[in-house]
Structures are given as C-alpha cells and as structure tokens.
Amino acid sequence: MVLHKDKNVSEFGDFQTPENLALEVMKVVNRLGVAPESVLEPTCGRGSFLLASCQIFPHVNRFVGVDINLEHLKYLKEKILSKKYSDKIDIINGDFFTLNWSEIVKKLAEPLLIIGNPPWVTSSELGLLRSSNLPPKSNFQSKSGYDALTGKSNFDISEWMLLKHLEWLKERTGVIAMLCKTSVARKILIHVWQHKYRVIRSQIYSIDTFKNFNASVDACLFILQIGDGKLSINCDVFDNLADKKASQTIGYYQDTIVFNVKDYQRWSNLRGIDSAYSWRSGLKHDCSKVMELIPEGNKYRNGYGEIYFLERGYIYPLLKSSDISNNSTSNCRKYVLVTQRYIGEDTTHIKSDAPNVWEYLQKYREYLSKRSSSIYRNRPDFSIFGVGKYTFSPWKVAISGFYKTLNFVEVGAIDGQPVVFDDTVYFVPCWSKSEASFIATILNSQPAKEFLESMIFWSDKRPITIELLKRLNLRVLAQILNQEEEYESYVKNHVV
Ligand SMILES: C[S@@+](CC[C@H](N)C(=O)[O-])C[C@H]1O[C@@H](n2cnc3c(N)ncnc32)[C@H](O)[C@@H]1O
Numbered sequence: 001m002v003l004h005k006d007k008n009v010s011e012f013g014d015f016q017t018p019e020n021l022a023l024e025v026m027k028v029v030n031r032l033g034v035a036p037e038s039v040l041e042p043t044c045g046r047g048s049f050l051l052a053s054c055q056i057f058p059h060v061n062r063f064v065g066v067d068i069n070l071e072h073l074k075y076l077k078e079k080i081l082s083k084k085y086s087d088k089i090d091i092i093n094g095d096f097f098t099l100n101w102s103e104i105v106k107k108l109a110e111p112l113l114i115i116g117n118p119p120w121v122t123s124s125e126l127g128l129l130r131s132s133n134l135p136p137k138s139n140f141q142s143k144s145g146y147d148a149l150t151g152k153s154n155f156d157i158s159e160w161m162l163l164k165h166l167e168w169l170k171e172r173t174g175v176i177a178m179l180c181k182t183s184v185a186r187k188i189l190i191h192v193w194q195h196k197y198r199v200i201r202s203q204i205y206s207i208d209t210f211k212n213f214n215a216s217v218d219a220c221l222f223i224l225q226i227g228d229g230k231l232s233i234n235c236d237v238f239d240n241l242a243d244k245k246a247s248q249t250i251g252y253y254q255d256t257i258v259f260n261v262k263d264y265q266r267w268s269n270l271r272g273i274d275s276a277y278s279w280r281s282g283l284k285h286d287c288s289k290v291m292e293l294i295p296e297g298n299k300y301r302n303g304y305g306e307i308y309f310l311e312r313g314y315i316y317p318l319l320k321s322s323d324i325s326n327n328s329t330s331n332c333r334k335y336v337l338v339t340q341r342y343i344g345e346d347t348t349h350i351k352s353d354a355p356n357v358w359e360y361l362q363k364y365r366e367y368l369s370k371r372s373s374s375i376y377r378n379r380p381d382f383s384i385f386g387v388g389k390y391t392f393s394p395w396k397v398a399i400s401g402f403y404k405t406l407n408f409v410e411v412g413a414i415d416g417q418p419v420v421f422d423d424t425v426y427f428v429p430c431w432s433k434s435e436a437s438f439i440a441t442i443l444n445s446q447p448a449k450e451f452l453e454s455m456i457f458w459s460d461k462r463p464i465t466i467e468l469l470k471r472l473n474l475r476v477l478a479q480i481l482n483q484e485e486e487y488e489s490y491v492k493n494h495v496v
Helices: 007-011 019-031 048-056 070-080 101-106 123-128 137-142 146-150 157-168 182-194 209-213 261-266 321-325 355-363 365-369 433-443 446-453 466-470 474-480 484-492
Strands: 038-041 062-067 089-093 112-116 174-181 199-207 219-226 234-238 248-253 256-258 292-296 299-301 315-319 334-337 395-400 409-411 425-430
Touching (some): 019 048, 062 070, 112 157, 157 174, 157 219, 174 182, 182 256, 433 484, 446 474
Parallel strands (some): 062 089
Antiparallel strands (some): 234 248, 248 256, 395 409
C-alpha cells in the first residue's frame, strides 16, 4: 500500500494521476494503432485519463468515467464544463464492487478502451484499516480460477478489478491500459496465458512512481489488447513510456512465466527432471529459540539464554541463507537440534539414546507442541521437516532463496559433522568433495545461469525457488558441457 496520513487516501488507493503522465500514457496507447469507438475509465477520480483520451482520440463518441468519490467527480464535472467534448462524457458515481457493469459496458461500442489507475491497495491492508472497500465475499469466492490467482487471504484490489475488465471484454474487442504494480501485471498475465484469454498483444512500460506519485513501488503501464487473432504468449517490456523498442520480452512457456524469452528458448533443452539429483530445502522446525543453539565450551546456549549439556550426535552445524550468500561455510555460528533422521520417525528412542537431549525436549515440550503450522499435527512429538538421508550427506551444493545472485556454493562437513541448512536454503546432496565441486562448477556455468536466470524475476521477495531449480536437468547440462562421463561416474555411487 502506498501509505498516506489521510486514511481515506490509503483506503481508496486515492493517488490521482498527474495530467502529463496520463497524456503520455494515452500517446503510448495511440501507438498501438487501435482506434477505439468508446472509452471507459472505471475508477476515474478527477479524470486525468478520461481528459487525456478526449484529446488523443477526438473521434470517439462516448467516454464514461466512474468513481466512488463524489468530491472528485464534482471537480471533474466543473473541469469539463467549458470543453467542447463535454456532452460526449458520462460521469457515474458508483462503487466498482456493486455497480451493474454489464448494463454500462453493453452500451459501449467496440473497440472499447478501458483505461485508468485502479487503487493500489491489498485486501489485508484494507483489513488493517477496517475498510469495506472490497469485493463482496460470496462473489469473490465463486470466481473460478480467481482464488488460485489472488489467494483467498490477500490480493491487490487492482488485481480483482483487472480481472473484471478482462471479463467485460471476454467476447468483445478492445484494449485495457492500466497503471498498476508490476507484480499485479505479472499475475494477470499468468492468468491470461493459463486460461487462454483472447489477448493478442500485451506490453509493460515501467513508470517512475517516485517522480509521479512520490511513492516507491515497482509499477507500470500494463496494456492488453483483446480481440480475434493469434493468441499472444509474449509480453514486451519497455524501460519507459517513451521507448519504442522493448528492452526484453517475458512469456509463457511450458506452464512457466519466463523473464527472458530469448535466453529461455536458447537453453530450453536443459529443461527436464534430473533423476539422480533432487533439490531439497533445509530443515524446518519453527521453534528457533529451542532448536537453534550457540556452543559454549562443551555445552550449548539456547534462545532463552539457558545453557545445557546435550549429546553431540543430535546436534549439527547450522548454516543460514546469509552464510551461504557470504560464502562463509567453513565454520558456523550456530548449531541445530535434529530430532529425527527422516520425516515421521518415532522420537521416543531419544529417551534411552540421548537422555540429556530427551530431558531438554521435555523441558521445552510446550513450546514445540504449540507450533502453529498444521504440518506438526498428528506427528511424533518434537517433529521436524525437511529431513531425510540427504540431510546427512557429507557434502552439499547450496544456494539461498532470498539472495539476489545466482551463486552455487559447495559446502563440506564442519568438525566432521554434516552441515544442516535452514529452510530458506536449497541444496543437492553430494557424497564427496570432488562430486560437490563438479556439481557446483556445472551449476555456475554460463548455460545453467542463463537458463535459470531466464525464469527469475529478481524483484520477487524470494526470487530463487525450489521449483525453479528443479527445472534444470543436470545430466543434459553435463552433456552440453562435455562432462557427461564425470556426471555418470558420480551418479553410479549415489546413496540417495
Ligand atoms: C489511484 S486513484 C486513480 C484515480 C484516477 N484514475 C487517476 O488516475 O487519476 C484510484 C481511484 O479509485 C477510486 N476508488 C477507490 N475505490 C473505489 C470503488 N470501490 N469504486 C469506485 N472507485 C473507487 C478512488 O476514489 C480514486 O479516485
């Protein structure tokens, strides 16, 4: 949300677009070469887009602007009074979520141009403001495919509105040109491509939100041209509104949104499942104060500052995302208590195998049993996740999901013990130093990097995901690099 001291401004995402920006946007729309017959601005506010479109498309006979805010509409009405096109403009005061849009839209001739700048606010932010500026719940939940797109608990209001715009044009021709967060544009594109909407061209133009709205949000002008013709699975991305040449193309290939179509196509033969190497996530325990420990002599201090003597066989060196990114993997600041060797393993044997660990766990039983995630329900006491034979491999090749570089790091044992990662780290287990070096080297090779990076959106919170890593077939990569024999020699000796 773009926060504002005025709650109303935040609640209604009420940031009016400067007139010069609206005009620039309409010029971009004009370059598409589509001559609209009517123009609709569904959350028009003071109408800067509506007025800009009157200027750029003077032949249009019907312009319609809708907004919930009467003050804005009053301003707009006064502004158009003296204009020669004023009798072509309809201004409607209404709530986007309850308005009878089909009545409005059916009267508008095609191609229909839908323009504007919907509110940039999410449903959970509106929850915090105790606002009801949301789609009706029943309506929102019955939308098929919509839940998957927006997530039931949190979604951008503009996302919901854009889906509505698409629905209005389902069987018609027209153009949608909206300012929105770039992340919203991408979600809509995935939806459009997955559900094969009649989109024949799409474009994203970056806009300078700081200059125009005094806000730092990654936002864009998002254009979708809808009509009959060949469906487009590519979207040209421009660095700014004045650019006529796209800086890159994003697209949708093999059910994946691709950041750089050119690189993806170049290396698409690398895509596939590798039968020998599986990517794994680090350990998940959801109780760091109990499970993560700092060594003190031959004892360990937990997150509550208490010191215990614990049997070493259950305590492993722990490396986190930051350690992997800084390449500081030869020693560790913390250790972690590993209560199981595989998911679901009975833990009662700890009582006799490691009495101090057992006593420790009893002491903190309450903390572990009240972990909120449902994955711990109906599981043995003190359960953990992300554990298996792979956890105990002596070597690993790892990468952090949080960091913004694609750098694979080989990690060996610390003081003779296999290293365990936290659950923000992904890794492949290896059984020797030479295997780990080999895997790290091929993963850091140019073909692997270009292939993986072609699918990474670096502005995402967690740009590197396990799903992304699993798309790379290491065997084919080794073949491309002429190192298939070495690959096969390691695979032959695999334990996991
Ligand atoms: C980001 S401003 C943009 C205004 C205008 N389109 C522009 O670009 O200058 C969002 C607009 O959405 C309007 N709005 C917010 N919630 C609405 C709703 N439920 N129904 C109709 N309009 C709404 C606000 O009043 C505000 O004018």
